[in-house]
Every structure is written in C-alpha cells, then in structure tokens.
Amino acid sequence: MRARLIYNPTSGQEIIKKYIADILDxxxxxxxxxxxxxxxxxxxxxxxxxxxxxxxxxxxxxAAGGDGTINEVxxxxxxxxxxxxxxxxxxxxxxxxxxxxxxxxxxxxxxxxIIGKNQVLSIDVGRVPRDYGDSYFVNIAAGGxxxxxxxxxxxxxxxxxGYLAYLVKGAELLPRVRKxxxxxxxxxxxxxxxxxxxxxxxTNSVGGFEKIAPDAxxxxxxxTLILVKTDNLFDLMALLAIVANGKHLEDVNLEYIKxxxxxxxxxxxxxIMINIDGEYGGDAPVIFEDLKGHIDMxxxxxxxxxxxxxxxxxxxxxxxxxxxxxxxxxRMKEK
Numbered sequence: 368m369r370a371r372l373i374y375n376p377t378s379g380q381e382i383i384k385k386y387i388a389d390i391l392d393x394x395x396x397x398x399x400x401x402x403x404x405x406x407x408x409x410x411x412x413x414x415x416x417x418x419x420x421x422x423x424x425x426x427x428x429x430a431a432g433g434d435g436t437i438n439e440v441x442x443x444x445x446x447x448x449x450x451x452x453x454x455x456x457x458x459x460x461x462x463x464x465x466x467x468x469x470x471x472x473x474x475x476x477x478x479x480x481i482i483g484k485n486q487v488l489s490i491d492v493g494r495v496p497r498d499y500g501d502s503y504f505v506n507i508a509a510g511g512x513x514x515x516x517x518x519x520x521x522x523x524x525x526x527x528x529g530y531l532a533y534l535v536k537g538a539e540l541l542p543r544v545r546k547x548x549x550x551x552x553x554x555x556x557x558x559x560x561x562x563x564x565x566x567x568x569x570t571n572s573v574g575g576f577e578k579i580a581p582d583a584x585x586x587x588x589x590x591t592l593i594l595v596k597t598d599n600l601f602d603l604m605a606l607l608a609i610v611a612n613g614k615h616l617e618d619v620n621l622e623y624i625k626x627x628x629x630x631x632x633x634x635x636x637x638x639i640m641i642n643i644d645g646e647y648g649g650d651a652p653v654i655f656e657d658l659k660g661h662i663d664m665x666x667x668x669x670x671x672x673x674x675x676x677x678x679x680x681x682x683x684x685x686x687x688x689x690x691x692x693x694x695x696x697x698r699m700k701e702k
Contacts, residue, residue: 368398368399368400368426368427369399369400369401369402369420369424369425369426369427370394370399370400370401370402370425370426370427370428370429371401371402371403371404371416371420371425371427371428371429372387372390372391372394372401372402372403372404372429372431373403373404373406373413373416373417373428373429373430373431373436373440374387374403374404374405374406374430374431374432374436374456375406375413375431375432375433375435375436375458376405376406378431378432378433378436378458378459379432379433379458379459379460379473380458380473382458382473382475383431383432383456383458383475386475386476387403389475389476390403390429390431390456390475390476390479391403393476393479393480393482393483394427394429394479394482397482397483399426399427404416406432406436411439411442412439413430413432413436413439413440413443414439414440414442414443415443416443417430417439417440417441417442417443417444418443418444418446418447419443420451421443421444421447421449421450421451422447424449425451426451426452427451427452427453427454427482428440428444428451428452428453428454429453429454429455429456429479429482430453430454430455430456431455431456431458431475432456432457432458432459433457433458433459433460433462433645434459434462434463434464434506434644434645435459435644435645435646436459437455437457437464437505437644438503438504438505438506438643438644438645438646440453441453441492441503441504441505441662442502442503444662445492445494445503445658445661445662446501450661450662450663452487452662452663452664452665453662453663453664453665454479454481454482454664454665455468455470455478455664456475456478456479457470457471457472457473457478458472458473458475463506463507463570463572463573463645464505464506464570464572464644465478466570466572466577467506467570467571467572467577467583467585468570468585468664468666468667468671469666469667469670469671470666470667481665481666481667482665484665484667484668484669485665486665486666486667486668486669487663487664487665487666488585488586488663488664488666488668488671489586489660489661489662489663489664490505490569490585490586490660490661490662490663490664490666491569491585491586491587491588491589491657491658491659491660491661492504492505492569492657492658492661492662493505493508493567493569493590493655493656493657493658494655494656494657494658495508495641495643495648495649495653495654495655495656496654496656497649502643502648502649504569504643504644504648505569505570505644505662506568506569506570506572506573506644506645507566507567507568507569507570507573507642507643507644508566508567508641508642508643508644508648508653508655509564509565509566509567509573509641509642510564510565510631510639510640510641510642510651510653511544511547511562511563511564511565511595511639544563544564544598544600544603545563545598546561546562546563546596546597546598547561547562547563547633547634547635547637547639548560548561548633548634548635548637549561549562549565549631549632549633549634549639549651550630550631550632550634551565551592551594551629551630551631551632552629552630552632553592553624553626553628553629553630554625554626554627554628555624555625555626558594558622558624559634560596561596562594562595562596563595563596563597563598563603564594564595565592565593565594565595565631566579566580566591566592566593567590567591567592567629567655568580568583568590568591568592568593569583569585569590569591569657570583570585571583578610579593579610579615580593581616585666585671586659586660587659588627588657588659588660589625589626589627589657590625590626590627590629590655590657591623591624591625592622592623592624592625592626592629593621593622593623593624594621594622594624595620595621596620596621596622597620602620606618606620606621627656627657627659628654628655628656628657629654629655630652630653630654630655631651631652631653631654631655632651632652633651633652638650639651641653
C-alpha cells in the first residue's frame with residue numbers, strides 16, 4: 368500500500384516540520400510505503416499533488432495543515448471515480464474540520480495514530496458546480512457578514528496570535544454587518560428575504576463553535592443550512608452568545624434547515640462573496656450539492672459517537688468570550 372503525506376510547512380506554529388520523519392515511520396509501521404510532499408507558494412500546490420497521486424492509484428493521502436490545506440487535498444481527490452482513503456493531521460489555527468472529527472489538533476503524532484485504529488467513515492463532501500470548474504468543501508460554505516473574517520486576518524497574525532486574531536477582527540467587523548435580499552432554494556421550498564449571513568455546513572463546527580449545527584452528521588447526505596435574518600448589533604451579539612451552548616435553533620432571527628442542495632441568488636445586484644472552507648470561493652449566485660459518502664476517511668469514531676464529549680481549552684475559551692458578549696449586551700441595554 369502506498370501513502371503520500373501532503374503537508375503545509377507554514378501552517379499554525381510551523382510545528383509539522385519537526386515530525387515528518389516520525390510520521391513516515393509510523394505510516395511504515397501501519398504497512399504503508401510512505402513518502403512526503405511539502406506544499407509550495409505555487410497556487411493549489413496541495414490540490415495538484417493530491418490529484419496526481421489519486422490518478423496514480425495511491426491508497427492513502429494524509430493532509431497536514433489547516434482547513435485550507437485539507438480543502439485543497441479534498442478538491443484534488445474529489446473529481447475522480449476511484450479515490451484514496453484520507454487522513455488528516457490538523458496544525459492550523461481554527462481546524463474546524465478536525466474539531467468535528469475529534470482528531471487531536473496541534474499534536475501530529477497523536478493525530479497520525481488515528482490511522483492505526485482503522486476506523487473509517489464514508490464522509491459527505493460539498494460540491495460547488497461552476498462553468499469554469501467545480502469547487503469542493505468538507506466543512507462549510509458561507510456568505511455575508513462575518514464570513515469575510517477568515518480572509519480579513521493576515522496569515523502572519525493567524526500564526527502568531529491564533530484565535531485572538533480572529534476575535535479582535537470579529538469585534539471590528541460586527542458593527543458593519545448588513546442584510547441583503549436573497550432567494551434561497553432548498554429541498555423543502557424557497558426562502559426569499561433579507562439575510563446578513565448564511566452557513567451551509569457539513570459538520571457541527573463553525574469558527575470554533577462546536578454546537579452551531581448540533582445535529583449535523585458526517586455521512587447523511589444533508590447540509591445544515593442556517594440563515595441569519597438580522598443585522599441588529601444587539602441581536603447579533605446575543606446570537607453569538609447563545610450559539611456557544613446550542614440554544615440558537617429556535618431563535619426568531621434564524622432559519623435552520625436540513626437539505627441536500629442549496630441555491631443562493633442575490634436579489635438586489637449586491638455582491639455576496641462565498642467563503643468555502645475558509646477561503647474565497649467566488650460570488651453568488653451559487654449552488655451547493657451534497658455528495659453523500661464521497662470520501663473514505665480515517666476518523667476517531669470512539670469520540671464522534673460520544674454524546675458527552677468534553678470540550679478542550681479552545682472551546683472553553685470561546686464559551687468564555689461568548690459569555691462576556693452576553694454580559695456586555697445586557698449592560699448596554701440597561702443604558
């Protein structure tokens with residue numbers, strides 16, 4: 368069996384570089400003939416390499432990096448009928464996809480041991496069909512409002528400050544969120560009205576919040592579509608707060624929908640940029656299609672099936688920030 372490690376050397380705190388030899392040794396112990404590819408500044412280098420080894424019939428690809436690197440690897444594999452298995456070593460800043468899969472983040476040797484457990488799940492992949500070439504995603508496609516946050520934070524700040532960089536930028540952008548009229552077509556009908564943000568999620572984790580789509584399943588062929596219908600600052604702050612504990616599903620400012628296909632159309636000629644797994648993915652109008660069970664992936668099934676998963680330090684930190692938003696909102700309302 369042949370395995371190819373595709374790694375981003377600059378992801379996160381650049382920790383992956385010192386573990387390459389140990390990772391390859393571990394893969395050899397699992398029965399793979401292992402080799403490595405370091406991504407380069409060339410656009411889509413991880414995607415190109417993933418496509419190459421997929422066509423060559425490799426049995427396994429390991430994507431090491433942040434959500435962007437994982438997206439590139441999946442995008443390189445997804446168009447082909449016969450695809451390798453996939454494993455990930457999350458070393459980025461947010462690592463939303465790894466959060467959903469309960470794969471250790473920032474701990475490469477622990478992450479690679481997931482392969483040794485031999486627990487494989489056929490996960491859904493999102494496709495964005497376009498005339499100039501399809502795009503793919505494994506975690507989320509979104510638009511409007513705070514979705515521009517990911518490409519508003521410079522890479523050097525993500526590396527140096529992690530979540531803090533996002534929180535600071537988020538506080539800056541929140542007052543500028545504005546609604547726009549859209550038509551959203553889904554399996555259950557059509558929504559037509561104003562939204563400030565929308566999220567089309569394949570997993571339960573978005574921006575580090577693990578309860579934003581609490582009933583999301585990795586292999587059911589359905590997106591969780593969330594439409595945010597308010598741009599009121601107080602309402603948005605309150606929403607952000609209750610998202611941390613999963614109590615937002617019945618909020619009047621949200622539409623929460625399960626669907627296998629989504630079509631987003633702007634109605635006022637306003638530009639709506641699309642964020643695909645944290646990177647700019649073109650503008651609306653746009654279609655999202657769920658490819659059920661499209662990629663076989665090594666996952667941590669023992670943890671995924673545990674309904675009483677205990678959050679890590681990052682999750683607890685985000686909940687603390689959300690609680691501060693609640694307190695600040697109440698204080699401002701009293702004035």
